[in-house]
Amino acid sequence: MDTLDKIIEAVAAAAPDIRGGLAGRRRKADEENPSGETQMAADVWADEYLEAELTAIDGVGEFASEEREGVIDCGEGLSVAIDPLDGSSNIKSNNSMGTIVGVYDAPLPASGRDLVSSAYILFGPITTMMVAREGTVTEYVIEDGDPRPVNKDLTLPDDPVVYGFGGRVPDWTDDFAEYVREIETNLKLRYGGAMIGDVNQVLTYGGVFAYPGLESRPEGKLRLQFEGNPMAYILESAGGRSSDGERSLLDVEPEGLHQRVPVHLGNEELIDRLESML
Numbered sequence: 366m367d368t369l370d371k372i373i374e375a376v377a378a379a380a381p382d383i384r385g386g387l388a389g390r391r392r393k394a395d396e397e398n399p400s401g402e403t404q405m406a407a408d409v410w411a412d413e414y415l416e417a418e419l420t421a422i423d424g425v426g427e428f429a430s431e432e433r434e435g436v437i438d439c440g441e442g443l444s445v446a447i448d449p450l451d452g453s454s455n456i457k458s459n460n461s462m463g464t465i466v467g468v469y470d471a472p473l474p475a476s477g478r479d480l481v482s483s484a485y486i487l488f489g490p491i492t493t494m495m496v497a498r499e500g501t502v503t504e505y506v507i508e509d510g511d512p513r514p515v516n517k518d519l520t521l522p523d524d525p526v527v528y529g530f531g532g533r534v535p536d537w538t539d540d541f542a543e544y545v546r547e548i549e550t551n552l553k554l555r556y557g558g559a560m561i562g563d564v565n566q567v568l569t570y571g572g573v574f575a576y577p578g579l580e581s582r583p584e585g586k587l588r589l590q591f592e593g594n595p596m597a598y599i600l601e602s603a604g605g606r607s608s609d610g611e612r613s614l615l616d617v618e619p620e621g622l623h624q625r626v627p628v629h630l631g632n633e634e635l636i637d638r639l640e641s642m643l
């Protein structure tokens with residue numbers, strides 16, 4: 366089994382344990398994460414759980430998480446960047462959330478072009494895992510920690526159906542607001558407040574997800590290493606596009622571990638149109 370197989374197997378095996386530990390951890394932790402956001406007890410716990418599992422793998426050289434300041438050096442090999450519980454504020458309202466994993470063949474912070482695989486777990490009514498690797502995307506259902514493939518070579522549907530955009534509407538730029546007015550005539554709004562859940566809908570039905578640059582925060586909210594790059598890798602492997610507004614997220618220069626970036630993901634024609642309007 367190569368290192369990548371071991372990483373994916375470890376993430377799948379951790380999913381039922383992480384899910385099982387959520388119910389008792391719906392409270393806030395005492396700390397903020399390195400991006401200044403309130404951590405939930407579940408964030409801290411999932412982070413520590415995955416750190417132990419992933420740094421123990423022979424062939425993992427670096428480990429970094431959205432929930433901790435620096436990079437952990439744990440040997441020679443691939444670099445793993447995780448968002449242990451994406452959308453964790455949804456734990457309060459019992460809505461979906463997930464875990465994101467990016468595997469880079471370069472020291473962190475790394476370019477999206479150095480990704481060799483990325484994956485996410487979606488904790489919805491059922492637990493699923495999406496894995497992009499060698500240009501293809503596979504969806505698995507996870508039961509008892511075993512991933513069972515249910516959709517091999519998944520691609521974005523040609524006719525887009527849904528859109529979901531973060532940020533308060535008055536804080537959107539005029540150009541982005543104009544784009545929304547144009548596309549909402551044909552698409553249905555689906556926004557759940559956890560990127561994993563919202564992007565999974567785009568992968569299922571076709572459409573576009575964005576957490577754009579805002580008037581008050583031109584860099585947006587989401588983090589390049591832990592969220593933007595891994596999700597871009599999955600969308601692009603499924604035949605879609607990603608953009609920071611001008612270029613593929615995978616071409617954004619990495620400047621810092623916790624750097625934020627405007628994120629737009631979806632069907633090619635919707636992202637092309639967005640770039641022409643921003």
Ligand code: F6P
Pocket residue numbers: 451452453454531532558559560561576586587
């Ligand atoms: O921090 C990441 C995140 O929870 C994403 O999963 C989600 O897309 C976004 O923040 C939601 O932000 P907001 O609450 O501003 O809509």
